[in-house]
Amino acid sequence: MAEFLLEIFSEEIPARMQKRAMEDLAKMVSDALAKNGIVVENPKSWVAPRRIGLCIENLPNQTPEVREEKKGPKLGSPQPAIDGFIRASGISSIDEARIENDPKKGDFYVVDIVKPGSKTTEILANALPQIIQSFPWPKSMRWGVGNLRWVRPIHSIIALFDGALVDFEIEGVKSGNKTEGHRFHGNGVFEVSNYADYQNKVANANVMIDREDRKAEIMRQIGDICAANNLELIEDIGLLEEVCGLVDKPVVILGQMDESFLDLPPEVIRLTLRINQKYFVLNSKTTGKLAPNFIVVSNVAAIDGGKAIAHGNARVLAARLNDARYFWDLDRKTTLESRVEKLDKIVFHQKIGSLGDKVKRIVELAGELAPIVGADVELAKRAALLAKADLVTEMVGEFPELQGVMGRYYANNDGETQDVANAIMEHYKPVGPSDYVPTNPVSIAAALADKFDTLVSFFAIGEKPTGSGDPYALRRAALGIIRIILDNNLRLPLGIRVNGELQSFFLDRLKVYLRDEGYAHDVIDAVFANQDDDLVRIVNRIKALFEFLKTSDGENLLAGFKRATNILKAEEKKGDLGQILVVNPQHLKENAEKALFSALQQNDAILTEKLQKEDFACAMKTLAQCRAPIYDFLDNVLVNDNDQNIRLNRLALLQNLRQQMRQVADFEQIRG
Amino acid sequence: MEKQSNENISQTACLRAIAAGRKPSFQDIILTLSDYWARQGCVILQPYDTEVGAGTLHPATTLRALGERPWKAAYVQPSRRPKDGRYGENPNRLGHYYQYQVILKPNPINLQELYLNSLYEIGIDPKLHDIRFVEDDWENPTVGAWGLGWEVWCDGMEVSQFTYFQQVGGFDCKPVSGELTYGLERLTMYVQGVENVYDIDFNGQGVTYGDVFHENEVEQSTFNFEYSNVEILERWFKDAETQCNILLDAKLPLPAFDWALKASHLFNLMDARGVVSPTERQSFIARVRDLAKGSAAAWIDKLEEQKQEALK
Numbered sequence: 001m002a003e004f005l006l007e008i009f010s011e012e013i014p015a016r017m018q019k020r021a022m023e024d025l026a027k028m029v030s031d032a033l034a035k036n037g038i039v040v041e042n043p044k045s046w047v048a049p050r051r052i053g054l055c056i057e058n059l060p061n062q063t064p065e066v067r068e069e070k071k072g073p074k075l076g077s078p079q080p081a082i083d084g085f086i087r088a089s090g091i092s093s094i095d096e097a098r099i100e101n102d103p104k105k106g107d108f109y110v111v112d113i114v115k116p117g118s119k120t121t122e123i124l125a126n127a128l129p130q131i132i133q134s135f136p137w138p139k140s141m142r143w144g145v146g147n148l149r150w151v152r153p154i155h156s157i158i159a160l161f162d163g164a165l166v167d168f169e170i171e172g173v174k175s176g177n178k179t180e181g182h183r184f185h186g187n188g189v190f191e192v193s194n195y196a197d198y199q200n201k202v203a204n205a206n207v208m209i210d211r212e213d214r215k216a217e218i219m220r221q222i223g224d225i226c227a228a229n230n231l232e233l234i235e236d237i238g239l240l241e242e243v244c245g246l247v248d249k250p251v252v253i254l255g256q257m258d259e260s261f262l263d264l265p266p267e268v269i270r271l272t273l274r275i276n277q278k279y280f281v282l283n284s285k286t287t288g289k290l291a292p293n294f295i296v297v298s299n300v301a302a303i304d305g306g307k308a309i310a311h312g313n314a315r316v317l318a319a320r321l322n323d324a325r326y327f328w329d330l331d332r333k334t335t336l337e338s339r340v341e342k343l344d345k346i347v348f349h350q351k352i353g354s355l356g357d358k359v360k361r362i363v364e365l366a367g368e369l370a371p372i373v374g375a376d377v378e379l380a381k382r383a384a385l386l387a388k389a390d391l392v393t394e395m396v397g398e399f400p401e402l403q404g405v406m407g408r409y410y411a412n413n414d415g416e417t418q419d420v421a422n423a424i425m426e427h428y429k430p431v432g433p434s435d436y437v438p439t440n441p442v443s444i445a446a447a448l449a450d451k452f453d454t455l456v457s458f459f460a461i462g463e464k465p466t467g468s469g470d471p472y473a474l475r476r477a478a479l480g481i482i483r484i485i486l487d488n489n490l491r492l493p494l495g496i497r498v499n500g501e502l503q504s505f506f507l508d509r510l511k512v513y514l515r516d517e518g519y520a521h522d523v524i525d526a527v528f529a530n531q532d533d534d535l536v537r538i539v540n541r542i543k544a545l546f547e548f549l550k551t552s553d554g555e556n557l558l559a560g561f562k563r564a565t566n567i568l569k570a571e572e573k574k575g576d577l578g579q580i581l582v583v584n585p586q587h588l589k590e591n592a593e594k595a596l597f598s599a600l601q602q603n604d605a606i607l608t609e610k611l612q613k614e615d616f617a618c619a620m621k622t623l624a625q626c627r628a629p630i631y632d633f634l635d636n637v638l639v640n641d642n643d644q645n646i647r648l649n650r651l652a653l654l655q656n657l658r659q660q661m662r663q664v665a666d667f668e669q670i671r672g
Numbered sequence: 673m674e675k676q677s678n679e680n681i682s683q684t685a686c687l688r689a690i691a692a693g694r695k696p697s698f699q700d701i702i703l704t705l706s707d708y709w710a711r712q713g714c715v716i717l718q719p720y721d722t723e724v725g726a727g728t729l730h731p732a733t734t735l736r737a738l739g740e741r742p743w744k745a746a747y748v749q750p751s752r753r754p755k756d757g758r759y760g761e762n763p764n765r766l767g768h769y770y771q772y773q774v775i776l777k778p779n780p781i782n783l784q785e786l787y788l789n790s791l792y793e794i795g796i797d798p799k800l801h802d803i804r805f806v807e808d809d810w811e812n813p814t815v816g817a818w819g820l821g822w823e824v825w826c827d828g829m830e831v832s833q834f835t836y837f838q839q840v841g842g843f844d845c846k847p848v849s850g851e852l853t854y855g856l857e858r859l860t861m862y863v864q865g866v867e868n869v870y871d872i873d874f875n876g877q878g879v880t881y882g883d884v885f886h887e888n889e890v891e892q893s894t895f896n897f898e899y900s901n902v903e904i905l906e907r908w909f910k911d912a913e914t915q916c917n918i919l920l921d922a923k924l925p926l927p928a929f930d931w932a933l934k935a936s937h938l939f940n941l942m943d944a945r946g947v948v949s950p951t952e953r954q955s956f957i958a959r960v961r962d963l964a965k966g967s968a969a970a971w972i973d974k975l976e977e978q979k980q981e982a983l984k
Contacts, residue, residue, distance in 0.1 A: 011784055012822060014807035049805075139809065141820040143836050144778045145847040152820070153781065153836070184798050246804060277828050296828065298802040308800045312827025312862070319764055319867065326762070345949055 002061055002162035004029075004124060005195045007053035008132070009179050011152040015049075015245030017138055019211065021151070022047035024136055026054050032127035036118060037063050046209040048248050049299075050183070053158070053209065055195045061162065063117040072097060072109035082109075089113060121161040128159060129170045146171040155180075163194050181205020182248045184300055207248040214244040218297055221252035222280065229254065231291055232283045236274065243278055247299040253306040255279070255314045259292040261321045264328055266290050267405050268395065272320050275401070277313070327394035335414045336389040336407065336424075343388055349472075351461040358453060359388050366449035372492055373448070375441035376419075383423035383446040386411060390424070404428045419443075430480050437487040444484055451477040452497050459502045478509040485535045494533040503533060510535060519546055522670045529666035537614060544616035545665050553624040560630040561657070561667050567639050568654045581652030587645050592636045593653060596629040600656050611663060619664050626657065684708065686794045686863075689876060695864045697876035701794055701856065702748055705772050708790045709746035714774065717747035722930055723937040726751050726812070727773035727853055731929055734815055736775065737840045737849045738968060739975040743777045748856070752937065754900075754944035757893035760886045763868035767892050768885070772854040779836060779850030787834065787852055791826070795863060802827050810835045814936060814957055815964040816842040819851070831859050841968020857881070896944045909938040909956075916963045925970035932963035 006029065013021065026045040033040050038059060045054035072085040082094055089111040091097060097109040133148065143153040148171035159166035159175040168175050177191050179198075185206040192198040199209070208214045218240060222233055244250070261269060266289075273279040273294050280295035296313045298306060344356030352358070366384035370377040390396050390407035404425040411421035419442040426443035427450050429435055438447055454477050458464070465474050485492055494503050507528065514524050519542055527541045548554040571577060588594045603622050610619040639650045661667050685703040686696035696704070706716050720730040727749035728734060736743045749771050757767025776783060784805070792798065805822035810833060812818070821835035833853040837845045860872050870882030912935040919928035939956045942948050948956065 012805035012807075016807070139820060141836055141838055141848075142846075143848050143850075144781060153779075155781065184803070246806065279828075296802075299804055300798070300802045302801070303799045309802045309827050312801065312829065315865075315867070316828040323764065 001058045002120070003195055004056045004059055004120075004162075004166070005053070005158060005160045005192075005198055006055075006128070007051055007158040007179055007198070008150075008154060009051045009156045009158070010150060010154045012049045013047070013052070013151050013245070015242045017151060018047040018049075018052070018245045019241070021052050021135075021137065022054075022211075025052050025131075028131045028135070029054060029056065029124075029127070032131060033059070033120075033123065036123045037066075038120065038123070047211055047245075048207055048209050048214075049246060050248070051179070051207075051209070057195075059120055059161075061121075062119050063123070065117045066115040068113045068115065070111045070113050072111065074105060075099065075107040075109070085109060085111075121164065121166050124159065124161060124166045125168045125175075128166065128175070129168050132157075132170055148173065158192060158198070160192070160194065181207050182299075185249070208250075211244050214247065214250055215240055218244060218250045218252060221250065222295055225252060225254050225295065226282065229293070230285045231293060232285050233295070234270075234281045234283055236280060239274055239278065239280060243297045246278070247297055249299070249301075251298045251301045251306065253296050253298050253310050253313075255294045255296055255310045255317070257292050257294060257314060257317055257321065261318075261325070262290060262292060264321065264324055265405070265409055267402060268324050268328065268399070269321065271399050271401055272324055273317070275399070276320055277317055279313070279317070323398070324395070327398060331393040331395055331406070331410060332413050336386045336410050336416075337414070339389040339392050340385060342392045346391065349457070349461075349463075351463075352457045355388055355391065358457070359385060361457075362387065362446070362449040362453050365453055366445045369448050369492075370441070370445045372496075373441050373444045373488070373490055375445040379417065379419050379442045380423075380445035380449075382416070383420045383427065383442050384449055386416065386420065387424050387427045387446055387450060423447075430483055432476070433479070437483050439488060444488060444490070447484055448481060448492075451481050455481075455502060455505075456498065459505075464501075464505070474505075475509060478506050479513060482506065482510050482513055482535060486539055489536055491534065491536060494535065507533075510538065514539070514542060523549065526665040526667060526669040529662075529669060540614060541616050541665065544620055547617065548620040548624075549670070553627060554620065557624050557627045557630070558667060558670060560627060560634065561661060563634050564630060564654050565658055565668060567634075568651060568658065571639070571651055577648070577651060581648055581655055583652045583656060584645075584649055587649040588653075589646065590637050592629070592632040593650060596626065596633045596657070597653060599626045599629040600653075600660055603660060607660065607663060616664065623661055623664060626660075630657065684793050690795050694876060695873065696795055696860075697864075698856065698860045698872050698874045698881060700876060701860055701863065702770075702772065704793050705774075705790060705854065706746060706748075708793050709744075709774055712744070712776075712786060714744040714746040714776070717745050719747060719749050722933050723752045724749065724933055725753055725936065725940055727771035728812065728817070728851065729815065729933060729936075730773065731926065733773060733775045733849075733851060734817070734840060734964075735925070735929060735968065735971050737777060737817075737837050737845050737851075738843055738972055740846065740979075741777075741975070742847075743775065743849070746772070746774045749773050752940070754892075754896040754941050757889060757896050757944070759893040760870070760882075760889035763870070766857070766869060766885075766889060767896060768888065770856040772852075772856050774852040774854075775849050777849035778847035783850040783852075784834070787824070787832070791831075794859070796826060805834065808833065814960045815840065816961060816968070819845075821851075826862060829858065829862050831855065831862060841965045841972075843968060843972060896941065900941050900945060902942055902945055902947055905938050905942045909935055909942070912938060913959060913963060916966070920963075920966045920970055923970055923973070925967050925974055928970060929964070929967035932960065932967050935963055936960045 022045045026043040030040040030043050040056055041058065043054055043056045070089045072089065073081040086094055090113065091111055094109065097111045099107050100110045101107050137151045140149040140151055142149055154173050156178055157173060157175045158177055158179055160177055165177060166175055178189050179192065180186050180189055181202060182205055187205055190201055190205065192201055202209055208217065226233055269290060270281050273281050282291045282293050282295065283289060284291035294317065298309050300309065302309055340359065343359055344354050346355040348355045348358050362384040363381050366380040367377050370380035386407065390410060391403060393406055393410065395406050396403050407424035408421045411424050419440060422440055423443040423446045426438040427446035429438050429447055438444055455474055458472050458474055463472060494506055498506060511524055511528065515521055523546050524542060527538060527545060532538050549558065583597060585597065588597055603625055606622050607619055610622060637650065639647065641647045641650065684707055685700040689696045689700050710716050717732050724730065730747065730749050732745045732747065750768060751771050752768050754767055756765050758765045780786065788798065788803065791803065804825040806825050808821065808823040810819050810821060817837065817840040819835040819837040823830045824832040824834055831854065835851045837849045837851055839845060857869050857872065861869060864873055866872055870880060870886050872881035874881050874884055912931050916928050916931035916935065919931060939960055
């Protein structure tokens, strides 16, 4: 058993691509070995800014030889068939073949073919160039005079099997046993002999190859600094994932900023630190608010203990925050209202028109929706009018992520009402599945108006999401509307705003949403069969049905219903029933059928009332009243009576039952 | 890379300044970079004599990146971005600034090392500062060019752009050129520790960047935003376009490219007036791109002709 060590050493790999690359490498090498019959268990792979690598242990030196029995033609077959078999099985004469007997086929030729095993190192030497050449980087490049593509120029490759070189060359890059350490704290090029040696020497050259180790080390150092300075880290997993890809060996440094910057909106400070500078943000434990500090994760253990680095970063940050302050001061000199006309010059979509056009539409729409969602019409229209105005402010130009957030600040500054200011921010909500849903009626009106307009406009020009692509995030917009309606219990039938294809699109999104919420798809389908367009009613019905089916009443009713409809369906298939049958009480003979008929009749009025009130739980309980009569009927009454009148009457009774239950849901869709 | 004795290094302008107990001046940095890249075999060129929005647009980079012939050059290029003018009031933004541009074709495999050495010679000590290569892909749609590379960060400050050219004018770069762009003002502000661009020590003998350029920023901003005449600009744009097309028909890629650059600058001036609607904007950019791409294509044809000629 032997070990395979691979490292591809290059110039700095973009941080966002590193994790995936490490996983792809492990998969591609494992697959290549598996294709040659070598099972790989637990490949270890790693990535650091300048390298990706992997180690696979317990590999055989050689794959076993493969014996294969090749069956040939019958004895006495025509010569061309025999010649063909000789060629195909690689023997020189038919005398080399064995003869076997099969009771059906008779005597026929067989050749035992032995395929020798391959050396694992050769399998690797053949596979690696192809893996490197076809590596799925999101973006790759050529360099120098070569044609090889990689994410950035490759400098060297280590490929050692059982300590010996796996010999290959791609576009002038030869495999070898050399690598380098940290760019600034390494000791030049060194040789390695195996994985243990590699780990040792790379660590000595100040590279932590495991990204989980780097992350843990960053968090450990941040923890120490926070503890020593009465600070609290505002956790940021995304940033941690990124910065661990920017350093070979993290050195965490605490930086200081001028306290006067804390006058800026905290969102602005946080974004400046995070997006522009990749700094972690801290809260003061004393005030519970943003601290005038930041955390930078450096790649260098500086000889002055990081003073120059902290100072340099603080200066850059100050320049950035001064820019932000300049935007903040400048933006507040102009009201949002006076910016609205500028939106006419911004294209929303070439075929749909300008952002100004969109605003005019959503103002009108928000006004129409306001009474339905309980919002003041004028406030809703005002919020819609100003909703997009911050897009032409300097700050949002610099930080597009702050759209809405800045709008709220500027609206407050302009003296708009709190409802309007909040609605400007919240009209984008919910942004994703984990984001919150607005509850203030003015926000709801603006959010619904914006999203409905987007969906209607894009569907009108034929820009619909496809299986793979949804460039305008229309699914997200539809889901946003669905969540707003459901969370706020809004009675807003879709038909008021959307119909046809777009309504189906909404209903499909609702189905996906409900499945994600844990409702079985057959239960969902049973309710969707009613073709309702009121989302709240649909969901209430599904919830009630879901609960009902969990009870023994529900289970039994369903089973009885299934038996009844099976009989009905079998008879309907015969095709002699015509359309809908009517029960004629005159023809009811048996007690069981009389009882079922009267149960159905009694239910009818109650059911109508409960459905009217949308009390679906009660409606279902009402249906359950039929449970005993159904079983009694099924067990004691023969539907297919010889008397055709009686037979049709009994079938009509079952149709009545089905009809009645369908008012609640299509129970036929439910798996029993 | 060539070995240099310490004595040689101590002769660079920056290290002389440091030895004399002062921070390197703006021109010390320019002189040091030129000296350094000259030692790496670069042709040291002078700025191109027409307005460009970025140092890349100097034909020594844009056109020379095409074709097979090896090429090494370095130069300072004033860049004009009318829209970025701030009447000399913003400490970080300028409508006219300098870039130091290096192109090495094909890129040597140790280009990162060569680049880092240039920083050391300016006086940035890698044992004291955190130098990082952060992903940043470069694209210039108006000349149909793109490449992959990084922003180079020094203590969180972007001091250079490092790019491996993949395409120019829509044509594959074969071989690939390595391009380095140093933002000279930013780099100097960093090295000198000043917070305002106008406070930069220009020559080490009392002249500041503000002394040299402040009035220019004020007046050029006034021109860009208040006095440039859009009708005239539009007319000139059309004329530049016509002239470029005449030159393309005549198979004269070098002057054609000059007129493509002029059209590009005229568009930038119009854009600064804020009168170009988004749709028009797209159409102007497309027109400039056609001119630039046409020049690149004509240049490639020319190189091919010359190659055939040489084979005869």
